[in-house]
Amino acid sequence: MTMKEFKIPLSQPDITDLERRYVMEVLQTPNLSLGPKLPEFEKKVSDYVGTRFAVAVNSGTSALHCCIKSFGIGPGDEVITSPFSFIATSNAALFEGAKPVFVDIDPDTYNIDFRQIEEKITERTKAIIPVHVFGLPAEMDAINKIAKKYNLRVLEDAAEAIGAEYKKRKAGSLGDCAVFAFYPNKQITTGEGGIIVTDNESLAALCRSLRNQGRGDTSGWLQHQRLGYNYRLSDINCALGIAQMERLSEILDKRTRVAQWYLEQLHDVPELTTQQIPANCKKSWFVFVVALSPLYSKKSRDEILSHLRKKGIACSNYFSPIHLQPFMAARFGYKEGDFPVTESLSKRTIALPFFANLSKENVRYVTDVLKNSL
Numbered sequence: 001m002t003m004k005e006f007k008i009p010l011s012q013p014d015i016t017d018l019e020r021r022y023v024m025e026v027l028q029t030p031n032l033s034l035g036p037k038l039p040e041f042e043k044k045v046s047d048y049v050g051t052r053f054a055v056a057v058n059s060g061t062s063a064l065h066c067c068i069k070s071f072g073i074g075p076g077d078e079v080i081t082s083p084f085s086f087i088a089t090s091n092a093a094l095f096e097g098a099k100p101v102f103v104d105i106d107p108d109t110y111n112i113d114f115r116q117i118e119e120k121i122t123e124r125t126k127a128i129i130p131v132h133v134f135g136l137p138a139e140m141d142a143i144n145k146i147a148k149k150y151n152l153r154v155l156e157d158a159a160e161a162i163g164a165e166y167k168k169r170k171a172g173s174l175g176d177c178a179v180f181a182f183y184p185n186k187q188i189t190t191g192e193g194g195i196i197v198t199d200n201e202s203l204a205a206l207c208r209s210l211r212n213q214g215r216g217d218t219s220g221w222l223q224h225q226r227l228g229y230n231y232r233l234s235d236i237n238c239a240l241g242i243a244q245m246e247r248l249s250e251i252l253d254k255r256t257r258v259a260q261w262y263l264e265q266l267h268d269v270p271e272l273t274t275q276q277i278p279a280n281c282k283k284s285w286f287v288f289v290v291a292l293s294p295l296y297s298k299k300s301r302d303e304i305l306s307h308l309r310k311k312g313i314a315c316s317n318y319f320s321p322i323h324l325q326p327f328m329a330a331r332f333g334y335k336e337g338d339f340p341v342t343e344s345l346s347k348r349t350i351a352l353p354f355f356a357n358l359s360k361e362n363v364r365y366v367t368d369v370l371k372n373s374l
Contacts, residue, residue: 007312009364011185011287014251014356026239033234041238042195044245045180047171051197051205052310056238059129060159060181060194062231064092064129065208067177067196071100071153073126080120081129081157082112084342089131089157090322099332101125102323104339108276111138113341117146117177127153132161132171134275135187135284140174141173145306155179159194162187163252163284171284172197182237185355187284188251190237254356255285260339261360262288262352265367271296271374288354290370291320291345298347305350309374313366318351 026037038056046054057063073079075097079091083102087161090100101120105158106113109134117128128147130138140156146155154175158164162180164171171177182190196207209216214228244251266272272290277283292301301317308315321342323334352366 001231004312006309008186008314008358008362009355010316010351010353012355012357013184013189014244014247014254016190016243016247018247019240022243023236026235029235030205031235032284033232035235037235037238037242038181038233041190041233041241041245044242045195046197048245048248048361049170049178049197052172052199053197053201055196055198055204055207055211056233056241057194057196057207057231058233058237059128059192059231060179061092062087062211062229063194063196064088064155064157064159064231065095066094066231067203068096068098069210070177070203070206071127071155076124077126078122078124079127079129080117080125080152081338082131082133082219082323083346084110084133084319085131085157085322086159086319087325088159089129090328093129097207098126100126100322102334102339104341105133105345107341109136109138109278110134110345111136111277112147114139114142114371117143119148121150121152125150125152127155129155129157129174129361130175131157131159131313132164132219134289135161135164135279136275136277137161137164137166137174139278146173157308160186160286161284163248165282167280174197176200177203182241182244185287187255187286188241188248189240190233190244193233193237193241242284250254250333251356252284254353258354258356258358259285259364262354262367263342265364266290266370269371269374285354287318287352288350289351292350294344294347294348299351301348304370304373308350308366308369311369313369314324314353316351317346318349319346321346 040055077098123232156175156178157182161171211231214224214226324366
């Protein structure tokens with residue numbers, strides 16, 4: 001069954017006439033890239049997050065890479081992060097020859113267990129990358145305290161967390177720098193895209209140079225101050241992002257409403273648990289993921305996924321452990337049992353259809369089929 005045949009898709013962007021109009025306006029100008037929409041989009045994001053600077057790039061992965069490089073991280077260095085994340089979190093360190101060092105997750109929040117971080121710090125450790133998994137901020141005060149003690153940089157992987165809050169502070173404003181991602185399954189989208197936010201002026205300037213083939217702010221088109229990349233985000237993408245930022249509160253409210261419908265339908269199902277949200281956090285709903293009881297095997301989970309798909313419901317597991325990806329295991333010798341909480345959770349997760357315009361009737365259909373499959 002192809003994605004087009006599913007009755008209910010797994011995700012879907014929330015696009016309106018406003019987004020279409022903003023994009024069409026750009027297409028009627030000669031400024032398709034490096035035009036006025038780029039700084040306009042960056043300012044909207046930085047103003048929302050509360051940082052001094054924002055640097056838009058062509059993906060969340062590119063954003064992570066620019067931050068790692070701007071920290072001066074290179075061969076032989078180590079970066080501490082979570083094995084329960086999208087692969088880009090650790091790949092960004094590998095791009096610069098550094099080693100991702102994993103710390104297992106908290107079984108309730110699914111975020112990196114800050115209590116295990118210090119034991120993984122060595123003289124080669126240069127940074128910590130906490131991941132705000134599924135839009136829930138990590139325990140940033142404790143992480144920043146550890147980073148300060150050992151003189152480490154903190155890069156928030158907030159790719160899934162625009163709109164989230166930790167102790168009434170916006171995700172993205174809690175470390176040395178942060179990244180958001182805007183793939184179509186995220187809360188808001190630019191089609192493809194990402195952005196770096198920071199209060200550090202020199203870091204922002206370096207990231208702007210890195211995204212634009214190493215050119216300086218005042219360099220000519222064929223003048224390159226350093227090794228750089230083509231990580232630019234076009235004005236077409238930025239126009240879409242501007243409209244999405246103008247509608248961000250509306251979109252987040254709609255996604256929260258859909259999440260509440262799911263929670264109401266599933267609250268009395270003992271076989272299922274969901275990510276626990278600490279009282280000091282506001283979650284920005286990226287996906288709706290349930291975890292089966294530990295009594296269920298991975299085989300049983302996969303059978304449930306298959307049953308849902310046969311009923312026209314797109315679904316997926318979320319995430320597969322990074323350390324058990326074949327190239328990671330081959331390169332660093334990771335094996336099953338290294339991070340038991342991550343491995344156990346990964347075998348039991350089910351991501352259900354989730355997007356801003358999902359109807360209450362469809363939520364009821366999904367949950368009814370899920371309950372029956374259990």
